[in-house]
Amino acid sequence: MIILGIDPGLNATGYGFIDAQAGRCTLITAGDIRPPRRLLFQERIAQIHRSLTTLVQLHRPHTAVLEKIFTHQRFPTAASLMAHARGVACLVAQEQNLVLAEYLPTRIKRALTGRGHANKDQVSRMVQHWLGTLDPSWSSDATDALALAIAHAHMETSNAVFLAAR
Numbered sequence: 001m002i003i004l005g006i007d008p009g010l011n012a013t014g015y016g017f018i019d020a021q022a023g024r025c026t027l028i029t030a031g032d033i034r035p036p037r038r039l040l041f042q043e044r045i046a047q048i049h050r051s052l053t054t055l056v057q058l059h060r061p062h063t064a065v066l067e068k069i070f071t072h073q074r075f076p077t078a079a080s081l082m083a084h085a086r087g088v089a090c091l092v093a094q095e096q097n098l099v100l101a102e103y104l105p106t107r108i109k110r111a112l113t114g115r116g117h118a119n120k121d122q123v124s125r126m127v128q129h130w131l132g133t134l135d136p137s138w139s140s141d142a143t144d145a146l147a148l149a150i151a152h153a154h155m156e157t158s159n160a161v162f163l164a165a166r
Contacts, residue, residue, distance in 0.1 A: 002028065004061040004098070005148030006052070007141045008085035011037065013048050014141025017059045018131070020153035027131045028059055030142040045088055052092040064093040065101045065148040067108065101152050111151035123147050 001021070007014035017028035033051040035044035056064075069083055093100045106116035112126040124143050128134035130150045134143070 001063065001153075002059060002061040003149040003153055004056065004059070004064045005145035005150075005152070006064060006066050006089045007144040007148065008048075008066065008082055008089050009141065010035070010041075010044055010048075010081050010085050012139060012141045013052070013085055013089070014139060014143070014145035015052070015055060016142055016146030016149050017055075017061060018146065018149045018153065020149075020156075025130050025150050025153055027133060027146075030135070030138055030146050032139045032141045032145075041084075045084060048085055049088045049092060052089060053096065056092060056096045056098065061098060063099040063101055063152065064089065065103070065152040066090070067148065068102045068104050103148070103151065103155075108148055108151045111154050112147055120144075126150075 002017060002019050005014075005016045005018075011034065013033040014030075015032065016030040019026045019028055033048055035047040039047065066086060066089055069079065069086060090100060092098075103111075109118040109123060110116040112118070112130075113122050115122070120140055120143075124134065124140075127143050127146045127150060131146065138146075
């Protein structure tokens with residue numbers, strides 16, 4: 001099953017495609033979409049939409065995985081801006097008939113590292129462990145997107161084993 005993790009943002013939307021088979025995750029590709037900051041808001045959103053659509057059509061994932069929206073009281077604007085890019089990702093998933101999975105950030109970190117409050121370095125090391133590689137050119141957005149895809153694959157496998165044992 002091909003899984004797409006998306007770490008949405010207006011400045012950088014990270015993406016990571018993996019192939020999850022029999023408890024193993026194989027990297028397909030990862031990177032980020034960076035609309036130029038000089039573009040108008042609607043042009044940036046449109047570029048994210050076009051780029052995600054092209055990537056989905058090229059790699060044909062079954063599932064797209066996103067973090068559930070959360071906000072910190074001190075940063076409401078950041079959450080609002082991220083929500084626009086997240087909405088675009090949800091729209092692409094709907095338009096391309098993908099299953100959409102959403103998890104809280106703490107759930108992703110716990111699935112990957114065993115700790116719900118793991119830092120970015122710990123998450124990055126686990127992405128490297130699961131994929132057997134970590135490209136130094138990947139942004140933290142791409143690594144976070146891969147973490148979403150890997151955690152989803154891990155949780156889906158765990159759920160299938162649990163249900164089969166019942």
